[in-house]
Amino acid sequence: MHIIESANISQLTTLRIGGVADKLFAPKTKEELIRIIKQLKAEHTPWAVLGGGSNSLISSNGVKGAVISTASLNWVERVSGNLVLIGSGAKMPKSAGQLSHMGLSGCEFMEGIPGTVGGAIIMNAGAHGQWTSGVLEKVTFLDTFTCEEIIIHGSELEFGYRRSTIDTKRYIIMEALFKLTEDKTEYISERMKQYSRQRNMSQPKGFSSGCIFRNPSPNLPAGKLIDEMGFKGEVCGGAEISNIHANFIMNAHGASSEDICYLINKIQTKAWTTRGTWLEPEVCGMGQFTEEQKMLWVHPNKRNSGNLIVPAEKEILVNELSKAS
Ligand SMILES: Cc1cc2nc3c(=O)[nH]c(=O)nc-3n(C[C@H](O)[C@H](O)[C@H](O)COP(=O)(O)OP(=O)(O)OC[C@H]3O[C@@H](n4cnc5c(N)ncnc54)[C@H](O)[C@@H]3O)c2cc1C
Structure with a gap:
């Protein structure tokens, strides 16, 4: 089994974004995975699971706790x-x-x-x-x-x-x-x-997490809506909304999770205020996000305006995971 302390896990995602995780485990068998979970529970270490990282936005501020990569469970x-x-x-x-x-x-x-x-x-x-x-x-x-x-x-x-x-x-x-x-x-x-x-x-080539938002309805592709709102080509830091497919946010050059969150927020805000349409992220968050960033995954009607105290969806915080276990 592979264990790496202070592992930079950006390379384990297709966006190539993400900070350092305290520990990275890569079990090769089901038995190894069970042993890891028993150990983490005994130590009260929070954990999160990462597959191909192709639908994950990992915080550039890192992940407190352990990340378990399933990469070697590949039969x-x-x-x-x-x-x-x-x-x-x-x-x-x-x-x-x-x-x-x-x-x-x-x-x-x-x-x-x-x-x-x-x-x-x-x-x-x-x-x-x-x-x-x-x-x-x-x-x-x-x-x-x-x-x-x-x-x-x-x-x-x-x-x-x-x-x-x-x-x-x-x-x-x-x-x-x-x-x-x-x-x-x-x-x-x-x-x-x-x-x-x-x-x-x-689809565009390059570093992305595929479609960043779920389609709001079967007849309304998120990409079409984002395109109509004029966002194609919009940039924040190293992140860019694709000119080819507006529902793809690309890591064009050294983007951070903050850059991606900024663009998600900008798109969501315009869709909600001008069209009344909630664009729910398809991408799952992992790691240390600010309270404001966590709200990107929460429907505007469920947010506590001004005071961002609504708990994040389950995927957001790796710390949330251990509370239940
Ligand atoms: C270029 C590109 C094209 C894409 N095209 C499509 C497409 O056509 N259709 C589509 O549906 N999606 C598409 N996606 C999105 C993505 O590939 C899918 O959502 C995919 O299923 C995510 O798998 P993953 O292993 O990368 O998940 P990850 O990003 O690693 O994880 C996603 C979530 O699943 C959890 N998870 C992962 N593995 C496990 C496990 N073993 N046990 C418990 N929880 C687990 C993670 O904790 C996380 O919450 C695309 C992405 C990219 C980058």
């Missing part, structure tokens, strides 16, 4: 027929490629989504009209309250657009069983190439 094993067990840290595009070679279809949409399978379940990642929840059979969690492994059928979990109701304060996804359908590798890889071409034409 892809055919269990039988069309059932495949995938470790939570396996990257989506690589897994989709391996499944294609096995002649198993259903995860082609994961091509080009740079996160892990665990992150995909938490976020119910999707593309091209398909969702992670659509191919999920069972999920193996570590219940961090009891330090026991539990297996839950996919149909018993609740999923929505870019969200699940999985309580990440309590549960860590260790692996998941996917139910796929058999097809010829050449057809599967052709579909993946097609998806990849579409993505390359519509």
Whole structure:
């Protein structure tokens, strides 16, 4: 197992933003992960889980406590027929490629989504009209309250657009069983190439967390709204709203989490005051954010105007995690 003290974790995110975490763990097995959680609980050290960091905004002021990277929990094993067990840290595009070679279809949409399978379940990642929840059979969690492994059928979990109701304060996804359908590798890889071409034409290249906001409704893409409000190309420090896709905020050159928060706030404020539309961040915050920054994840009607005392959503503060455990 890998343990690094005072680890700079910006490189573990696709935005390449984030300060120092007190400790970084990278378990290679489920047993190692369980041992780490037992140790952190005994020490009263707060912790947070990081998958591919492709939907995470980590504070440039760092993370107090431990970050557990799932990167080495990355197995892809055919269990039988069309059932495949995938470790939570396996990257989506690589897994989709391996499944294609096995002649198993259903995860082609994961091509080009740079996160892990665990992150995909938490976020119910999707593309091209398909969702992670659509191919999920069972999920193996570590219940961090009891330090026991539990297996839950996919149909018993609740999923929505870019969200699940999985309580990440309590549960860590260790692996998941996917139910796929058999097809010829050449057809599967052709579909993946097609998806990849579409993505390359519509999305900017560079450091980002993909779409920064959830679409406010199925008929109103956040990118269209942000474009209409004239934000394309807007800059704050090293961060820039993409000229290609307005729902992407790019780390153009050495951006900090403050730069990204500034742009999120500016976009949200204009959408709310001029259109009455709440743009909820899709990106999850982690680490030391100011009270004001935490409010970016809270609906304006739930904010206590002036006094920012509304508790942050569960993803925001790594410290919040340990309170429950
Ligand atoms: C260029 C680009 C394109 C993208 N395109 C798409 C797209 O087409 N569709 C789409 O849906 N998304 C897209 N995304 C967003 C992102 O890739 C997905 O949301 C992805 O599912 C996040 O996975 P991750 O492993 O990177 O999660 P992370 O950012 O590491 O984590 C996200 C959240 O999940 C939690 N988490 C992660 N792993 C676990 C685990 N094992 N157990 C418990 N909690 C966990 C984290 O604590 C955090 O709260 C894109 C991102 C980028 C940068």
